[in-house]
Amino acid sequence: xxxxxxxxxxxxxxxxxxxxxxxxxxxxxxxxxxxxxxxxxxxxxxxxxxxxxxxxxxxxxxxxxxxxxxxxxxxxxxxxxxxxxxxxxxxxxxxxxxxxxxxxxxxxxxxxxxxxxxxxxxxxxxxxxxxxxxxxxxxxxxxxxxxxxxxxxxxxxxxxxxxxxxxxxxxxxxxxxxxxx
Amino acid sequence: xxxxxxxxxxxxxxxxxxxxxxxxxxxxxxxxxxxxxxxxxxxxxxxxxxxxxxxxxxxxxxxxxxxxxxxxxxxxxxxxxxxxxxxxxxxxxxxxxxxxxxxxxxxxxxxxxxxxxxxxxxxxxxxxxxxxxxxxxxxxxxxxxxxxxxxxxxxxxxxxxxxxxxxxxx
Numbered sequence: 463x464x465x466x467x468x469x470x471x472x473x474x475x476x477x478x479x480x481x482x483x484x485x486x487x488x489x490x491x492x493x494x495x496x497x498x499x500x501x502x503x504x505x506x507x508x509x510x511x512x513x514x515x516x517x518x519x520x521x522x523x524x525x526x527x528x529x530x531x532x533x534x535x536x537x538x539x540x541x542x543x544x545x546x547x548x549x550x551x552x553x554x555x556x557x558x559x560x561x562x563x564x565x566x567x568x569x570x571x572x573x574x575x576x577x578x579x580x581x582x583x584x585x586x587x588x589x590x591x592x593x594x595x596x597x598x599x600x601x602x603x604x605x606x607x608x609x610x611x612x613x614x615x616x617x618x619x620x621x622x623x624x625x626x627x628x629x630x631x632x633x634x635x636x637x638x639x640x641x642x643x
Numbered sequence: 644x645x646x647x648x649x650x651x652x653x654x655x656x657x658x659x660x661x662x663x664x665x666x667x668x669x670x671x672x673x674x675x676x677x678x679x680x681x682x683x684x685x686x687x688x689x690x691x692x693x694x695x696x697x698x699x700x701x702x703x704x705x706x707x708x709x710x711x712x713x714x715x716x717x718x719x720x721x722x723x724x725x726x727x728x729x730x731x732x733x734x735x736x737x738x739x740x741x742x743x744x745x746x747x748x749x750x751x752x753x754x755x756x757x758x759x760x761x762x763x764x765x766x767x768x769x770x771x772x773x774x775x776x777x778x779x780x781x782x783x784x785x786x787x788x789x790x791x792x793x794x795x796x797x798x799x800x801x802x803x804x805x806x807x808x809x810x811x812x813x
Contacts (some may be wrong), residue, residue: 517774
């Protein structure tokens with residue numbers, strides 16, 4: 463009759479299915495009588511089964527393509543809200559820019575001195591145009607191509623160069639009215 | 644003969660064998676590190692090393708070298724990406740009993756965690772023997788150990804794993 467020590471010495475062979483028929487029969491007889499050994503053997507058998515199942519899970523992970531991986535359903539995101547926020551932000555930026563440009567070229571009440579000698583040849587188009595002048599310390603009105611223009615100085619890192627924007631006087635009539643007061 | 648000069652008729656079975664080997668190595672790497680992208684990277688690196696200075700991958704010695712290299716890289720791997728959650732990959736997800744499926748996933752995740760706490764040799768021996776289902780001779784060849792040493796590692800690993808899980812059980 464096999465004792466517990468002898469039975470447990472065969473645990474690995476039993477798990478590996480490496481026992482012959484007579485050894486298996488001896489072991490089975492012992493396990494039928496010894497509850498502790500039976501519990502130990504069954505727990506190890508369950509552990510082997512779990513390891514196998516873990517291995518099968520790894521196989522599925524290994525063969526799955528990234529796109530086919532059965533991810534858990536991600537929490538549904540509200541896709542509409544970010545889009546609305548983005549549109550609102552764009553409208554706010556455009557409105558702020560328009561508000562900022564509304565008061566240009568000068569603060570209300572600030573006098574504007576027209577200088578007729580400003581080089582008109584650099585203002586070829588009616589549209590907004592960037593030109594460089596030797597000196598344009600402030601907003602000025604000039605004659606160019608037979609039309610009035612507002613010259614708006616823009617900050618420049620080079621003190622010898624002033625970058626200005628030329629506006630068609632009609633498009634900033636509001637500013638003109640204010641500055642003419 | 645240069646490696647790249649194989650005739651097409653010989654290259655096809657060789658390519659098929661290498662593809663098969665690549666698949667097995669990726670599976671092995673996933674069993675050790677549980678992330679497919681990391682596993683792919685490790686296997687590719689092993690093949691690169693094999694081409695650079697290892698034995699040819701298409702002969703048995705080279706295959707063992709590749710297995711051993713992948714095992715060593717996986718054991719030295721410092722995790723960059725998280726381990727794949729197991730719940731989506733288990734047998735029969737038991738859609739009708741989500742609680743049972745969740746419990747099973749938790750049990751196996753605990754087992755995976757316990758496995759990762761084992762000493763490297765025990766862990767590798769258990770993965771190769773119990774998950775990869777290789778025989779002791781092959782495991783010994785891959786681990787570059789004697790068969791009896793592998794048996795000892797498997798025995799100690801099984802015992803330690805059972806103890807860890809018993810401690811962890813509520």
